[in-house]
Amino acid sequence: MENLEHFLDSKPLYYQEIDHERIKVAYGVLKPHIKHPRTVHIVGTNGKGSTGRIVAYLAYKSGLNVGHYSSPHIMKFNERIWLNGEDASVEVLETAHQKLFPILGRELSEALSYFEYTTLLALVVFEHVDLMVLEAGLGGEHDATNVCDKELSIITPIGLDHQAFLGDTISQIAATKIRSIQKAALIAPQIHEEVITIAKEIASEKKAKLFLSSDLPEDIRTVQNLKEIARQKGWGAYLADNAMVSLQALDIMGIPYRLDDLLGIELFGRFYLWRKNVRIDVGHNPLAASAIEKALDHKVVLIYNSLDDKDYEEVLRRLRPKVKRVEIIPIYSQRATTIFKIEEALQKVGLPYSYFEGKIEDDERYLVFGSFYVVEAFLKELKIKNEKLM
Numbered sequence: 001m002e003n004l005e006h007f008l009d010s011k012p013l014y015y016q017e018i019d020h021e022r023i024k025v026a027y028g029v030l031k032p033h034i035k036h037p038r039t040v041h042i043v044g045t046n047g048k049g050s051t052g053r054i055v056a057y058l059a060y061k062s063g064l065n066v067g068h069y070s071s072p073h074i075m076k077f078n079e080r081i082w083l084n085g086e087d088a089s090v091e092v093l094e095t096a097h098q099k100l101f102p103i104l105g106r107e108l109s110e111a112l113s114y115f116e117y118t119t120l121l122a123l124v125v126f127e128h129v130d131l132m133v134l135e136a137g138l139g140g141e142h143d144a145t146n147v148c149d150k151e152l153s154i155i156t157p158i159g160l161d162h163q164a165f166l167g168d169t170i171s172q173i174a175a176t177k178i179r180s181i182q183k184a185a186l187i188a189p190q191i192h193e194e195v196i197t198i199a200k201e202i203a204s205e206k207k208a209k210l211f212l213s214s215d216l217p218e219d220i221r222t223v224q225n226l227k228e229i230a231r232q233k234g235w236g237a238y239l240a241d242n243a244m245v246s247l248q249a250l251d252i253m254g255i256p257y258r259l260d261d262l263l264g265i266e267l268f269g270r271f272y273l274w275r276k277n278v279r280i281d282v283g284h285n286p287l288a289a290s291a292i293e294k295a296l297d298h299k300v301v302l303i304y305n306s307l308d309d310k311d312y313e314e315v316l317r318r319l320r321p322k323v324k325r326v327e328i329i330p331i332y333s334q335r336a337t338t339i340f341k342i343e344e345a346l347q348k349v350g351l352p353y354s355y356f357e358g359k360i361e362d363d364e365r366y367l368v369f370g371s372f373y374v375v376e377a378f379l380k381e382l383k384i385k386n387e388k389l390m
Helices: 002-009 022-033 049-062 090-104 106-111 114-125 170-178 195-205 220-233 237-253 258-262 286-294 312-322 341-347 372-389
Strands: 039-041 066-069 079-082 131-135 151-154 185-187 207-210 274-276 278-280 299-303 323-328 353-355 366-369
Touching: 002 090, 022 090, 022 106, 022 114, 022 299, 039 049, 039 237, 049 066, 049 131, 049 151, 049 258, 066 114, 066 372, 079 114, 090 106, 090 114, 106 151, 114 131, 151 237, 151 258, 185 195, 185 237, 195 207, 207 258, 220 237, 286 312, 286 366, 299 312, 299 372, 312 323, 312 341, 312 366, 323 341, 353 372, 366 372
Parallel strands: 039 131, 039 151, 066 131, 151 185, 185 207, 278 366, 299 323, 299 366, 323 353
Antiparallel strands: 066 079, 274 278
């Protein structure tokens, strides 16, 4: 059998048609061969990565063995499978692959999508942990991460995204995502009121316990301490909100934590201060753009591009109040939109633009935003430039 890297490289990242039953069949084959830890499932449009990582990190710092599965990665595949404070090693991932592939068999292993096989790989890596945090990839109800039992679902803010797969309205998207809940669900503060209505209906149907973040009591000291930590970390308000939801989730599960441990967490790619004048963020939809615009306290040079299925004109419109000008960076994905379409959107929104040439000026402030692909392209470009100068 091939090693993991070559095996995954042979898989297409995207399929024209999605087979929702394939992952269920594969998990049914795998399930008797692995142990199943307590599981938290993170579902939503925005904030999944930071919320999941904070839950995982604080639980790990409290003394538990913890795994966190997220996607996609920015620079290397290992980022998707985080184990006890660090990305899983190549050796750990390869050992899991050597166990998983023979259990599933060649035919089923090769039939699974990249994300489906990676999800099952994470379940193998995490079988001996105390707590497993799984971040949904696309949707919720039919997502590969939804195959196993979970103790708690966290529904982060829901907005319009992936409409081709999830539905054209907030109600349709919310229903698809929230139908993934099982025993209990914590609903983060939502922009759209219909999300709460749908959550209550689905929780009633499933006889699941429902917790609304906005209704849970808040300890004033905790709120004040969290605001101070957010200030020290340079987080925007939305990251502080995500952290509060994470604390509530840990409280619901009875997992102790030390709030000050948050000072040691790195939320790479989430309004992350990469350099003193450069922030990088993997957000890519209007909801994320609104959160970032509020978080910025100054105007920036926006380094930007977008995938074709995103509402990039609306993203740019929402960021516009905090953007001096835009520098378009090329990205390499079969889903990338054309430079012409980005230029057209910029002209409609009224933002001046040029093209990113790999230069960061000391007297400017920058925001790199648009998708994981944008952040990856930016970091690779800067790395290549620096290597040439050495």
